[in-house]
Amino acid sequence: MSSPLLTAENLEVFYGSIQALKGISFFVNTGEIVSLIGANGAGKTTTLRAISGLVPNKGQISFAGQNLNVVPTYKRVSLGLAQSPEGRGVFPQMSIYENLEMGAYSRKDKTQIKADLEMCFELFPRLKERLSQMAGTLSGGEQQMLAISRALMCKPKMLLLDEPSLGLAPLVVAQIFEIIKKLNKEGMTILLVEQNARMALKISHRAYVLETGRIVMQDSAENLLNNDEVRKSYLGI
Amino acid sequence: MQDFIQHIINGVSLGSIYALIALGYTMVYGILKMINFAHSDVYMVGAFAAYYFARFLGIENNPGITTLITLLVVSMVCCSLLGLAIERLAYRPLRKAPKLNILITAIGVSLFLEYSGQVVFGADPKVFPEVMKDFVLFKIGDIELKSFDITVLIVSVIAMLALEFLIFKTKIGRAMRAVSSNASVASLLGVNPDRIIAFTFIVGSSLAGVGSVLVGMKYPKIDPLMGMMIGLKAFVAAVLGGIGNVGGAVLGALIMGLSEEMVVAYLSSTYRDAFAFGILIVILIFRPAGLLGKYSVEKV
Numbered sequence: 297m298s299s300p301l302l303t304a305e306n307l308e309v310f311y312g313s314i315q316a317l318k319g320i321s322f323f324v325n326t327g328e329i330v331s332l333i334g335a336n337g338a339g340k341t342t343t344l345r346a347i348s349g350l351v352p353n354k355g356q357i358s359f360a361g362q363n364l365n366v367v368p369t370y371k372r373v374s375l376g377l378a379q380s381p382e383g384r385g386v387f388p389q390m391s392i393y394e395n396l397e398m399g400a401y402s403r404k405d406k407t408q409i410k411a412d413l414e415m416c417f418e419l420f421p422r423l424k425e426r427l428s429q430m431a432g433t434l435s436g437g438e439q440q441m442l443a444i445s446r447a448l449m450c451k452p453k454m455l456l457l458d459e460p461s462l463g464l465a466p467l468v469v470a471q472i473f474e475i476i477k478k479l480n481k482e483g484m485t486i487l488l489v490e491q492n493a494r495m496a497l498k499i500s501h502r503a504y505v506l507e508t509g510r511i512v513m514q515d516s517a518e519n520l521l522n523n524d525e526v527r528k529s530y531l532g533i
Numbered sequence: 534m535q536d537f538i539q540h541i542i543n544g545v546s547l548g549s550i551y552a553l554i555a556l557g558y559t560m561v562y563g564i565l566k567m568i569n570f571a572h573s574d575v576y577m578v579g580a581f582a583a584y585y586f587a588r589f590l591g592i593e594n595n596p597g598i599t600t601l602i603t604l605l606v607v608s609m610v611c612c613s614l615l616g617l618a619i620e621r622l623a624y625r626p627l628r629k630a631p632k633l634n635i636l637i638t639a640i641g642v643s644l645f646l647e648y649s650g651q652v653v654f655g656a657d658p659k660v661f662p663e664v665m666k667d668f669v670l671f672k673i674g675d676i677e678l679k680s681f682d683i684t685v686l687i688v689s690v691i692a693m694l695a696l697e698f699l700i701f702k703t704k705i706g707r708a709m710r711a712v713s714s715n716a717s718v719a720s721l722l723g724v725n726p727d728r729i730i731a732f733t734f735i736v737g738s739s740l741a742g743v744g745s746v747l748v749g750m751k752y753p754k755i756d757p758l759m760g761m762m763i764g765l766k767a768f769v770a771a772v773l774g775g776i777g778n779v780g781g782a783v784l785g786a787l788i789m790g791l792s793e794e795m796v797v798a799y800l801s802s803t804y805r806d807a808f809a810f811g812i813l814i815v816i817l818i819f820r821p822a823g824l825l826g827k828y829s830v831e832k833v
């Protein structure tokens with residue numbers, strides 16, 4: 297077995313005096329969907345921010361064999377790491393098209409960019425219909441589609457998704473999860489942060505359970521779905 | 534009536550100068566959420582750079598388009614370099630510091646430039662080189678279109694169209710808007726915010742450079758404190774239009790220029806400056822986000 301695409305060892309993140317991550321370690325293999333589940337404030341978003349370099353961390357993160365700690369945030373995307381951030385982070389005053397162009401900011405391969413745009417439109421036809429609409433005027437679901445597409449426009453090896461289902465109608469949630477599954481089938485490695493633990497576990501290979509900055513469980517998604525503790529705390533059964 | 538039209542022409546010409554400077558305030562605010570008080574002094578240094586360069590080349594008595602363009606370029610380059618240096622040395626180290634620290638630093642840089650200017654250039658006014666001849670280009674009835682006003686207008690319109698193109702039609706412009714909207718998301722997508730911020734200072738400062746040559750041409754007395762009043766008015770214009778909003782800065786500046794001209798023409802020139810600050814007060818009371826501002830203004 298080859299080494300994991302992403303490994304994090306002993307991540308610690310502080311916000312001032314608050315310690316949000318208390319030394320967590322995990323890995324993601326190429327081709328996997330790995331979920332990070334946990335209650336509000338558990339540190340899921342912080343973990344993704346640490347991977348992208350938005351918050352300084354003590355510990356060690358490596359991606360595709362490279363030590364990420366020495367790579368500034370804006371260079372991580374060219375290594376193949378893209379994030380669709382919490383709250384979607386679309387640029388409200390830019391059109392859908394411009395948001396997507398921003399996704400391709402660090403790429404130069406014009407023809408490939410065009411092809412990837414078409415792929416996004418195939419995944420989310422809604423976006424194509426509204427290319428010139430300002431992102432700020434899109435519905436929440438549409439913004440989520442845009443945020444995912446924009447991350448795809450980075451042409452990443454690995455996609456970090458922070459709560460893609462947040463605030464969306466059940467039908468849209470199902471659609472988004474379908475697409476995550478499809479992307480993964482086509483070879484995309486995905487680290488998924490979700491409140492919606494059931495949906496996340498259903499499409500994931502493995503998962504980690506975070507509790508106030510610590511990993512308290514890790515297992516295959518299937519096992520976690522059947523784990524009493526998880527069922528009680530996160531699946532509400 | 535003809536007087537009135539004449540005043541409109543003068544007002545628009547004055548307003549476009551304010552706009553050139555206001556754009557620098559608003560762009561920096563848009564991207565860093567700070568007011569770059571040193572901006573007006575960058576403008577002053579631009580005027581002196583043009584002055585010394587003209588003397589150095591011996592073109593101070595050689596009015597014409599070439600002189601105009603030469604001085605514009607010189608001033609733009611010097612202002613860009615100064616703006617860049619200020620950003621790099623004074624503001625960048627404070628990127629994560631509280632807003633108040635940055636604000637005070639900006640005031641400090643401004644004072645530093647004003648007083649160094651008095652030491653280096655001398656405190657008494659200098660006569661700006663004759664950039665162009667002022668003559669009546671057209672006459673429509675009694676309305677005179679003077680070459681200065683037309684030049685001011687043409688140069689600032691070109692500068693603003695170039696800016697518009699830069700911001701809305703180029704990749705780096707898109708990155709500027711992205712950083713201004715959400716710097717951390719922009720950096721997730723591969724934008725280096727520091728580079729974009731530095732670039733914004735270059736662009737804003739070079740517009741101030743354009744302004745300084747146009748002002749030097751029209752009001753050819755320059756001194757190290759020349760930036761204070763015009764800087765304040767340009768700042769008011771930016772707030773009036775909605776600070777952070779590029780179109781707003783131009784609109785605010787035109788309103789400022791026109792109203793100043795009208796006040797002087799129909800009331801009294803004593804109220805010239807009072808009027809500008811009157812506008813600021815009224816705006817802050819009734820529409821703190823400015824005319825085109827969409828968001829509530831952040832506390833500084």
Ligand SMILES: Nc1ncnc2c1ncn2[C@@H]1O[C@H](COP(=O)(O)OP(=O)(O)OP(=O)(O)O)[C@@H](O)[C@H]1O
Nearest residue numbers: 311314316334335336337338339340341342343491
């Ligand atoms: N900028 C910040 N300053 C101070 N504390 C922060 C900051 N961001 C996050 N925290 C704290 O760090 C902890 C982890 O936050 P984080 O956003 O990672 O949680 P999360 O698991 O993503 O929660 P949610 O499911 O609600 O999004 C929380 O206790 C939070 O209050």
Ligand SMILES: [Mg+2]
Nearest residue numbers: 340341342382
């Ligand atoms: Mg979160």
